[in-house]
Amino acid sequence: xxxxxxxxxxxxxxxxxxxxxxxxxxxxxxxxxxxxxxxxxxxxxxxxxxxxxxxxxxxxxxxxxxxxxxxxxxxxxxxxxxxxxxxxxxxxxxxxxxxxxxxxxxxxxxxxxxxxxxxxxxxxxxxxxxxxxxxxxxxxxxxxxxxxxxxxxxxxxxxxxxxxxxxxxxxxxxxxxxxxxxxxxxxxxxxxxxxxxxxxxxxxxxxxxxxxxxxxxxxxxxxxxxxxxxxxxxxxxxxxxxxxxxxxxxxxxxxxxxxxxxxxxxxxxxxxxxxxxxxxxxxx
Amino acid sequence: xxxxxxxxxxxxxxxxxxxxxxxxxxxxxxxxxxxxxxxxxxxxxxxxxxxxxxxxxxxxxxxxxxxxxxxxxxxxxxxxxxxxxxxxxxxxxxxxxxxxxxxxxxxxxxxxxxxxxxxxxxxxxxxxxxxxxxxxxxxxxxxxxxxxxxxxxxxxxxxxxxxxxxxxxxxxxxxxxxxxxxxxxxxxxxxxxxxxxxxxxxxxxxxxxxxxxxxxxxxxxxxxxxxxxxxxxxxxxxxxxxxxxxxxxxxxxxxxxxxxxxxxxxxxxxxxxxxxxxxxxxxxxxxxxxxxxxxxxxxxxxxxxxxxxxxxxxxxxxxxxxxxxxxxxxxxxxx
Ligand SMILES: [Zn+2]
Numbered sequence: 001x002x003x004x005x006x007x008x009x010x011x012x013x014x015x016x017x018x019x020x021x022x023x024x025x026x027x028x029x030x031x032x033x034x035x036x037x038x039x040x041x042x043x044x045x046x047x048x049x050x051x052x053x054x055x056x057x058x059x060x061x062x063x064x065x066x067x068x069x070x071x072x073x074x075x076x077x078x079x080x081x082x083x084x085x086x087x088x089x090x091x092x093x094x095x096x097x098x099x100x101x102x103x104x105x106x107x108x109x110x111x112x113x114x115x116x117x118x119x120x121x122x123x124x125x126x127x128x129x130x131x132x133x134x135x136x137x138x139x140x141x142x143x144x145x146x147x148x149x150x151x152x153x154x155x156x157x158x159x160x161x162x163x164x165x166x167x168x169x170x171x172x173x174x175x176x177x178x179x180x181x182x183x184x185x186x187x188x189x190x191x192x193x194x195x196x197x198x199x200x201x202x203x204x205x206x207x208x209x210x211x212x213x214x215x216x217x218x219x220x221x222x223x224x225x226x227x228x229x230x231x232x233x234x235x236x237x238x239x240x241x242x243x244x245x246x247x248x249x250x251x252x253x254x255x256x257x258x259x260x261x262x263x264x265x266x267x268x269x270x271x272x273x274x275x276x277x278x279x280x281x282x283x284x
Numbered sequence: 285x286x287x288x289x290x291x292x293x294x295x296x297x298x299x300x301x302x303x304x305x306x307x308x309x310x311x312x313x314x315x316x317x318x319x320x321x322x323x324x325x326x327x328x329x330x331x332x333x334x335x336x337x338x339x340x341x342x343x344x345x346x347x348x349x350x351x352x353x354x355x356x357x358x359x360x361x362x363x364x365x366x367x368x369x370x371x372x373x374x375x376x377x378x379x380x381x382x383x384x385x386x387x388x389x390x391x392x393x394x395x396x397x398x399x400x401x402x403x404x405x406x407x408x409x410x411x412x413x414x415x416x417x418x419x420x421x422x423x424x425x426x427x428x429x430x431x432x433x434x435x436x437x438x439x440x441x442x443x444x445x446x447x448x449x450x451x452x453x454x455x456x457x458x459x460x461x462x463x464x465x466x467x468x469x470x471x472x473x474x475x476x477x478x479x480x481x482x483x484x485x486x487x488x489x490x491x492x493x494x495x496x497x498x499x500x501x502x503x504x505x506x507x508x509x510x511x512x513x514x515x516x517x518x519x520x521x522x523x524x525x526x527x528x529x530x531x532x533x534x535x536x537x538x539x540x541x542x543x544x545x546x547x548x549x550x551x552x553x554x555x556x557x558x559x560x561x562x563x564x565x566x567x568x569x570x571x572x573x574x575x576x577x578x579x580x581x582x583x584x585x586x587x588x589x590x591x592x593x594x595x596x597x598x599x600x601x602x603x604x605x606x607x608x609x610x611x612x613x614x615x616x617x618x619x
Contacts (some may be wrong), residue, residue, distance in 0.1 A: 087617050174535060
């Protein structure tokens with residue numbers, strides 16, 4: 001099959017991107033502290049609560065615009081599109097669900113991938129958007145990530161993947177979703193062997209098959225504060241062991257304490273810290 | 285004729301015949317007539333069983349895969365292998381009984397076996413967490429697989445788990461981390477790897493030892509992104525809808541080869557592996573011997589190349605080409 005790259009420049013601040021993410025209204029109730037925050041103020045602050053530092057959701061496009069130098073992002077593989085291989089259907093068919101999610105988020109699937117610059121350093125970057133079927137990984141997310149990793153390997157580019165996925169492997173595509181974990185991990189192994197630098201950024205939430213594949217394989221693993229990160233969902237764990245879960249269980253801070261992440265990085269420092277890490281690890 | 289201690293509901297016609305047969309066989313001096321009846325019943329049992337097992341629903345397959353008498357890794361080690369030297373421990377935290385690892389011989393072929401173990405007795409089941417491995421299990425598996433690679437010993441993975449263990453300790457010790465690392469590692473190990481789903485292929489816990497050169501499954505095993513109960517809980521808010529979830533997930537040996545995920549299906553004895561461990565072990569051994577013979581002849585670089593391509597191809601998606609046409613990649617079931 002021919003692989004055709006049609007890089008498209010996307011403007012992250014189109015109306016389309018504003019349709020989704022933070023609830024409508026002039027005032028927003030912060031999930032962290034319960035205070036009402038003026039929307040404009042929150043947006044100006046990268047969707048971090050100015051009162052309690054709670055890191056609210058940001059869309060994939062918004063994330064790209066926060067991290068990359070303005071106008072440098074070229075999206076790749078947007079023409080790789082989801083299908084419904086199992087003819088999966090619950091209350092509605094997966095095909096219908098896909099169309100609805102596409103219309104609601106303005107994304108074609110949960111991962112936005114491409115090349116761009118971070119403070120003039122060329123990088124390959126992917127962001128999964130937790131708003132698109134819970135940021136879960138199906139065939140398209142797996143394929144887009146794998147192509148990006150292969151591109152980063154060929155072009156010797158640093159790789160940044162910002163994960164946000166409450167869903168893990170997407171059940172609507174069954175075993176094919178599970179296999180994306182192996183596919184992406186194998187691509188990362190090759191990238192690693194070729195000497196590439198992979199910075200994995202974990203955001204709220206990063207769970208299941210996403211946590212148990214590419215999100216955990218960074219040379220450097222950063223996490224935003226207080227993000228929910230883990231393998232099994234807290235409800236599943238509670239149902240299994242039948243005891244209350246400890247305070248702060250499966251948060252970024254919990255993972256840092258147990259040695260699984262390198263740094264907790266506040267959103268407004270993320271771009272700077274990624275750039276610094278690239279400079280430390282970059283080719284001399 | 286072998287019989288299950290207690291059958292499934294869908295096996296009722298088989299069990300009825302077994303009961304009748306049992307009565308005749310219990311007679312001290314069966315008459316010629318009775319003996320003839322017994323022969324007929326045995327034939328009828330075979331036909332009935334073949335009929336029932338030829339059209340198991342996905343949920344029934346799940347039940348068979350979880351049968352308490354189903355052969356486990358330990359049984360295959362006893363019945364199909366000529367030697368097993370267990371190697372314990374991850375040399376970091378502990379020795380997870382849910383993942384059994386060690387040297388084994390298949391005829392003259394040395395191998396490293398890595399397999400989930402569910403446990404037969406209640407005590408063993410508790411020690412094995414019903415086949416749900418902790419991070420130390422995957423760390424142990426990785427350590428033994430690296431050892432195998434070092435000496436060019438092929439690796440055989442037996443997958444049989446409802447899923448990786450969901451618990452506080454498991455999260456504290458990096459369940460997500462080790463599964464990711466294990467796939468990463470297995471994709472690059474320079475020695476042949478055969479993975480066989482012998483019972484339950486439960487999600488990440490299964491895939492954590494599931495990256496190899498050949499992926500096979502037993503006829504009544506299943507391999508799924510999520511347990512039917514878990515899927516039902518999310519979609520229909522109740523575990524009771526697990527049979528419905530089993531229908532939509534397409535995880536049986538009928539579907540997985542079509543989806544390009546499973547290379548080979550190993551046929552089970554009539555009425556399922558739990559009815560005849562010896563025959564099942566013999567078939568498994570035969571498959572392993574045949575497959576290993578091919579794989580050990582392939583040079584490691586080619587092996588790695590093919591292993592990468594194998595997983596690289598997995599997935600179904602559409603690709604819109606520049607001229608506007610759309611090409612389909614991967615298998616899609618028809619409605
Ligand atoms: Zn707040």
